[in-house]
């Protein structure tokens with residue numbers, strides 16, 4: 140079967156057909172990597188993956204890092220986080236529900252953030268259960284020159300959490316950590332305008348989610364600027380929301396995107412495996 144690449148929307152995203160993730164060769168991986176860098180989200184449908192094969196695929200991009208929420212790691216491999224909303228026969232959750240239901244980018248609360256995140260879809264309810272993505276490379280490129288000059292070189296202060304929702308019990312807050320997990324979280328620094336480590340192209344970076352301040356700026360002024368950039372960078376024309384199906388593998392570029400998980404009705408089962416791969420080093 141020939142390999143074909145089809146754009147999914149004007150904003151971002153491409154579908155690759157003709158590649159089997161479980162038996163991928165180097166040329167197949169090079170295709171996926173190139174399409175990811177250009178389109179920022181890649182979808183490969185009809186895949187069949189065991190945990191070991193999914194982790195082996197992830198390792199081609201770099202070093203996976205298990206999520207701080209360790210109670211939902213897959214038993215076969217802690218690099219896989221189970222995202223799921225059903226409960227088991229005792230009423231206990233089998234996975235993390237409502238993870239990241241606000242615009243953010245993965246691991247921006249860590250010194251070395253995520254290069255990319257990938258999902259393998261197992262159980263998907265009807266439409267509107269996909270991730271919402273926003274193209275931060277295009278959002279940066281479209282800014283007026285005066286704004287680019289104002290923000291280039293600024294450094295943001297990041298911490299685990301959602302700047303907009305301090306109530307950690309809210310479904311749209313960052314997933315709640317226990318005391319031990321909280322102790323592992325520190326303040327970290329990232330550029331507000333980030334050069335992509337592989338393509339060199341600039342993007343707005345993490346203007347929503349973990350960014351709480353800007354160095355050298357009063358917090359009120361910093362938050363007002365971040366909020367203004369967030370409103371710009373999440374406008375409809377930068378946004379695309381794929382509809383997932385069981386068997387989909389979806390990979391996204393965390394340097395150049397914001398994304399938000401869907402708020403799914405708890406009565407509609409949705410289960411995916413997730414692996415997050417780290418960048419090679421810190422952003423500064």
Ligand SMILES: [Fe+2]
Nearest residue numbers: 239244245398
């Ligand atoms: Fe996320």
